Amino acid sequence: MRAVSSSSTPSPTHTALPHRPVDTVMLFLDLVYVFAVAGISGLLRDNGALGLLHGAVVLAVIYWLWCITSIQASMRDVTTNHNRLVVLALALVTLAVAITVPHAFGTHALAFALACWAARGVLLIGMVGTAWRVFTPDLVGVVLTGPLLVAGALLGGNAQLGLWGAAALLELVSPSLQRRRMRAVSYDAENVVERFGLLVIVALGETVVGIGEPLSEAEAIDWRQAVAVIAAFALVGGLWWSYFHHSSGLVLRLLETAGTPFDVVREVLVYGHLVLIGGIIAVAAGFHSVLEEPDAPMGWKMAVLLCLGVAAFLAVFLHVRARVFSKLYRSRLAGMLAAALLAPLAATTLPGWAALAAAAGIALVVSAWETLSPTSAGLPAPEDFR
Missing domain, CATH: 1.20.1410 (I/LWEQ domain)
Structure with missing residues (x-):
């Protein structure tokens, strides 16, 4: 098999993490995302061609939050009291995100931006901790993405779409930009x-x-x-x-x-x-x-x-x-x-x-x-x- 790779640099030796089954607290978190998916589908249907852009940007922002949460959770024992409480806190903040999705480019723009920023902060503080030096994409969400979302919400209009699009793109490309640092990470x-x-x-x-x-x-x-x-x-x-x-x-x-x-x-x-x-x-x-x-x-x-x-x-x-x-x-x-x-x-x-x-x-x-x-x-x- 030819490995998926974008670099000729020799690959480090990896030891797979011991397998843990997906905990029910993660399934509970997923219930909130059902609500968010419904809202994104509604965005795509509304506002003509502009609705397609709105839906794509909101999907990227919410999807990235789900990705970093799930990958971090897969690397640790989420059955502990601490980690379960962190996931439940994330579920609550994500519920706020989902509620604001239908009007994310309208009256709920600032609430959506603040909730997305807060969720990334909860994850960084509650799970990532000092490992942010390796998982720099998680840090990007707090230091750069959150402020861009809030700035876009305050400005509104085309500026909002532009800044939110930039925030989503920044998060999505961050793993590629940080590949050299993250390529040694092992996974379950x-x-x-x-x-x-x-x-x-x-x-x-x-x-x-x-x-x-x-x-x-x-x-x-x-x-x-x-x-x-x-x-x-x-x-x-x-x-x-x-x-x-x-x-x-x-x-x-x-x-x-x-x-x-x-x-x-x-x-x-x-x-x-x-x-x-x-x-x-x-x-x-x-x-x-x-x-x-x-x-x-x-x-x-x-x-x-x-x-x-x-x-x-x-x-x-x-x-x-x-x-x-x-x-x-x-x-x-x-x-x-x-x-x-x-x-x-x-x-x-x-x-x-x-x-x-x-x-x-x-x-x-x-x-x-x-x-x-x-x-x-x-x-x-x-x-x-x-």
Whole structure:
């Protein structure tokens, strides 16, 4: 296997951390993020094209908070009284973040910024402590990101979007900028991979809620809406199958066999899962409109969210397969191209329920191909890891 790496510098010797199962306090924390995901989906649906930028920036800021919390928790025993109290404190502050998401670019901008800053401070003081010299990205959130968020909230308008975008970008690139210092870090591979898998479950779970929410108070549901509900559920199920039946094991094997585990955490887990989660949230925003108006074409914005959300989800492991093994993940490439080609039809021609059914068909065909004929689909084989 060719290790994921961006440097020819020899890799240090790593001793994996002893495995600890994910503690229930971390699952409790994830419940708060379900609320946040719902708010981000709403941001994507509102305010035209500007809503896409708002949703992307807020997603990046909140996603990074989840990442640094989960990675730090995976490196220590969170069953202790101290660490559980820290996680519960983080959950409370994150709840404040989630509450302010729908109006983060409006009346709740300052509250959102202060809550995000406070959460990063709680993590740095409560968990990271003196280890900030190694985990400098965690320090970046307190010293630079927080002030940028607050300044943007106070200025408002385009300045807010610019400063918040800069804050999000600064956090996301900080692991790459600090690679030389962080590449010696060891991980509990199984724990950290499970944590990122649970985040996928959080996003998919909120998507399932989004299937029923538009129709939960309807007095009657016609056949088009019924087809749309079934198709939406099939699409979510297909995405689940693609990730958990075929891809999550690949991530674990990569991390366990990597010469520099930090590179796998950075590229596949942190960056790759940002695209995965963004794709899921985009899909949820897209089919929300279909369930409300199943007969009409989706329009460009919602069609792009739905179809390119599916394409982005499939593209992540297409990239991983090519980047790490120099091989083609044929099923993911075919699915990604089909989803992209569906977008103009969904925007202008197909009724919403038919477009949603077609998107579900793409996800199901990809999953079936990988299950029934893994070799032709391009699934990694055991010898790829040798």
